[in-house]
Amino acid sequence: MAERLTVGVAARLSRYLQVLTQARKMGKDRISSQEIAEYTNINATQIRRDLSAFGRFGKRGVGYRTDALLEEIRKILRTQGQHNIALVGAGRLGGAIASSPIFAEHGITIAAIFENDPEKVGQRVGNLYVSSMDDLGEISRERNIIVGVIAVPADSAQNAVDSLIDAGVKIVFNYSEALLDTPGDVQVHTSNPAVELLYALYFHLA
Amino acid sequence: MAERLTVGVAARLSRYLQVLTQARKMGKDRISSQEIAEYTNINATQIRRDLSAFGRFGKRGVGYRTDALLEEIRKILRTQGQHNIALVGAGRLGGAIASSPIFAEHGITIAAIFENDPEKVGQRVGNLYVSSMDDLGEISRERNIIVGVIAVPADSAQNAVDSLIDAGVKIVFNYSEALLDTPGDVQVHTSNPAVELLYALYFHLA
DNA sequence: TAGATTGTTAATCGATTAACAATC
DNA sequence: TAGATTGTTAATCGATTAACAATC
Numbered sequence: 001m002a003e004r005l006t007v008g009v010a011a012r013l014s015r016y017l018q019v020l021t022q023a024r025k026m027g028k029d030r031i032s033s034q035e036i037a038e039y040t041n042i043n044a045t046q047i048r049r050d051l052s053a054f055g056r057f058g059k060r061g062v063g064y065r066t067d068a069l070l071e072e073i074r075k076i077l078r079t080q081g082q083h084n085i086a087l088v089g090a091g092r093l094g095g096a097i098a099s100s101p102i103f104a105e106h107g108i109t110i111a112a113i114f115e116n117d118p119e120k121v122g123q124r125v126g127n128l129y130v131s132s133m134d135d136l137g138e139i140s141r142e143r144n145i146i147v148g149v150i151a152v153p154a155d156s157a158q159n160a161v162d163s164l165i166d167a168g169v170k171i172v173f174n175y176s177e178a179l180l181d182t183p184g185d186v187q188v189h190t191s192n193p194a195v196e197l198l199y200a201l202y203f204h205l206a
Numbered sequence: 207m208a209e210r211l212t213v214g215v216a217a218r219l220s221r222y223l224q225v226l227t228q229a230r231k232m233g234k235d236r237i238s239s240q241e242i243a244e245y246t247n248i249n250a251t252q253i254r255r256d257l258s259a260f261g262r263f264g265k266r267g268v269g270y271r272t273d274a275l276l277e278e279i280r281k282i283l284r285t286q287g288q289h290n291i292a293l294v295g296a297g298r299l300g301g302a303i304a305s306s307p308i309f310a311e312h313g314i315t316i317a318a319i320f321e322n323d324p325e326k327v328g329q330r331v332g333n334l335y336v337s338s339m340d341d342l343g344e345i346s347r348e349r350n351i352i353v354g355v356i357a358v359p360a361d362s363a364q365n366a367v368d369s370l371i372d373a374g375v376k377i378v379f380n381y382s383e384a385l386l387d388t389p390g391d392v393q394v395h396t397s398n399p400a401v402e403l404l405y406a407l408y409f410h411l412a
Numbered sequence: 413t414a415g416a417t418t419g420t421t422a423a424t425c426g427a428t429t430a431a432c433a434a435t436c
Numbered sequence: 437t438a439g440a441t442t443g444t445t446a447a448t449c450g451a452t453t454a455a456c457a458a459t460c
Contacts, residue, residue, distance in 0.1 A: 004412050008451070014405040018398050022385045032417065039385050044417095045453060052419050060418040061460035078411055079404045093302035097399070100299075101360075102383045106400040146410070147403060154307075171406045173399060177308045179228045179245050187406055191397070192224050193303075193379060194312040197353060198285045199220040200377045200393055204352070205284055206210050214427070238441065250441095251429060258443050266442040267436040 005076070012050055013073050015040045020070040021105060032063035084111035084143050086169070088160040089151035090120045090130045093175060097151055098126030111143045112136075114163075116156065133163060140167035147171045154178040161188075211282070218256055219279050221246045226276040227311060238269035290317035290349050292375070294366040295357035296326045296336045299381060303357055304332030317349045318342075320369075322362065339369060346373035353377045360384040367394075 005013070019039045023031050033051075037044040051057055051064075057072055058064045074080045085103070087094055087110050097103075098110055113128050114136045115121060121132045131139055140148075148164035150157055150172060157178040164172060165186055174180055174190040182188055211219070225245045229237050239257075243250040257263055257270075263278055264270045280286045291309070293300055293316050303309075304316055319334050320342050321327060327338045337345055346354075354370035356363055356378060363384040370378060371392055380386055380396040388394055 005408065006450070007409075010405055010408050014401045014408075017404065018383075018396075018401045019385060022383060026385075034417080043451095043453065045455095046451075048418060049420080049452090056419075058418050059460055060458065061416045063417065077404060077408050079407060083403075083407065085403070091302070092298050092305065096297070096299035096302055102398060103400045103403075105383065106404060108400055108403060147407070149399070171403075171410055173403065173406075177224075177228060177311065179225060179232075187410065189402060189406060190224075191399070191402075192308060193355070193397070194309045194314055195220045195224045196395060196397075197289075197291070197309075197314060197377075197379065198223065198283060198312060199216055200379075200395060201285060201289065201353070202211065202216050202220075202283050203213075204377055204393065212426070240441080249427095249429065251431095252427075254442060255428090255444080262443075264442050265436055266434065267440045269441065 009050060009053075010077065012040075012042055012046070013077055015042065016047065016050075017070065017073050017077070017079075017106075020066055020073070024066045024070060028066055030063045031066050031069070033058075035063075079107065081107065083108045083147065084145050085109070085147040085149060086111060086136070086140055086143075086145045086164065086167075087113045087149045087151060088115075088133075088136075088164065089113075089156075090115040090117075090123070090125050091151065094151040095125050097149060098128065110149075111145060112139050114139075116152075133160075136163045137167040140164070140169065145169060147173070149173045149175070150180075151175050215256055215259075216283065218246075218248055218252070219283055221248065222253065222256075223276065223279050223283070223285075223312075226272055226279070230272045230276060234272050236269045237272050237275070239264075241269075285313065287313065289314045289353065290351050291315070291353040291355060292317060292342070292346055292349075292351045292370070292373075293319045293355045293357060294321075294339075294342075294370065295319075295362075296321040296323075296329070296331050297357065300357040301331050303355060303381075304334065316355075317351060318345050320345075322358075339366075342369045343373040346370070346375065351375060353379070355379045355381065356386075357381050 019036050033044040033047040036047050057069050090113050113130050114133050115130050116133050120130050123130050148169040150160050152160050154176045157176040161180045171187045180188050225242050239250040239253045242253050263275050296319050319336050320339050321336050322339050326336050329336050354375040356366050358366050360382045363382040367386045377393045386394050
């Protein structure tokens with residue numbers, strides 16, 4: 001129980017979390033492994049296997065209670081609390097991220113937005129006022145931030161990540177195409193839709 | 207050689223593609239499996255193993271030629287051509303996607319942007335003028351589009367995907383949090399940064 | 413009862429990794 | 437030659453899946 005999940009299991013559980021969150025919003029009280037399979041493209045047997053490793057959450061012939069399963073998975077992933085994150089970049093992408101309900105839905109709060117451009121500092125984006133990059137260290141430490149999201153152009157991305165790391169950030173989401181050099185204790189997740197698209201195309205064409 | 211790649215191999219090869227594209231931009235002529243490993247978090251042995259299944263691309267004691275390896279992987283993934291995609295949504299996120307160099311870098315062209323809001327139709331976003339959703343079918347068929355990107359709020363996402371599917375689109379990238387109902391021959395890739403973040407946090411906390 | 417869906421087994425297949433000879 | 441890095445082997449481990457009894 002106290003064992004660490006494998007990378008694969010943790011990744012799948014978080015996908016189930018997403019489906020359950022949306023299913024609940026749509027008013028679905030119950031959901032079957034087959035339904036989760038359709039939305040995640042993960043085999044239904046594997047879903048049941050993943051879940052049954054932690055308990056008997058379902059009812060045979062009926063399925064899983066959406067609410068209850070959501071809570072169970074949150075417990076397993078230890079993500080029941082609130083988490084503060086910092087956003088660097090108040091341009092179009094930064095604005096889109098700051099205004100999206102997608103983080104709040106999962107207990108994640110954007111606690112600060114930083115930007116180099118003096119014109120943007122002080123402006124309102126989402127529910128926040130944009131802070132200067134100069135204050136990144138102080139504000140991030142103050143608000144206990146260990147996750148940073150980089151939404152700046154590629155040529156500013158390394159500067160942004162350096163500032164975040166100085167401020168104690170350990171997990172970085174990189175929405176630029178730049179390769180970031182970071183110390184070994186910092187996790188970098190780079191999102192590149194173009195690369196995902198080439199991958200998807202391969203299976204369409206092959 | 208003509209065999210179909212497994213899902214895992216194709217995913218990893220496309221990550222190598224991203225690193226090589228950036229490394230080339232940074233002027234690196236040569237790269238080692240160890241360097242690719244640092245940027246992708248994929249084990250160096252596995253990288254060499256993946257590549258050596260298709261040929262001997264490297265030089266012992268030296269590494270791989272960036273250019274040459276990039277071309278080889280493009281051949282393997284059959285992504286050497288140009289690809290046209292459609293974007294639905296001309297809001298902040300749509301604007302950010304349309305203006306990003308990330309697609310062009312990989313031979314992907316955003317060939318049309320569609321939007322419901324009449325105020326936005328006709329406006330310029332990136333290099334394109336926004337078209338009405340009413341013209342989605344005609345324009346998409348005309349420009350041979352089989353990939354669609356959804357950058358609209360969750361409550362319009364199902365409508366957007368329905369229109370795309372009517373127009374013959376087979377691969378959909380969903381940047382809303384909505385669950386989309388689609389026929390079996392359509393691939394949906396949903397991107398949810400919040401869910402990825404919870405997954406990353408698990409390994410940080412555990 | 414009849415139908416549906418879970419929980420679990422058993423078998424297979426692919427991913428992962430350490431180790432090291434080959435060779436640049 | 438000495439150092440570095442590939443290509444490859446061999447062994448292990450986890451993922452995947454079909455099948456089906458249990459049971460709601």
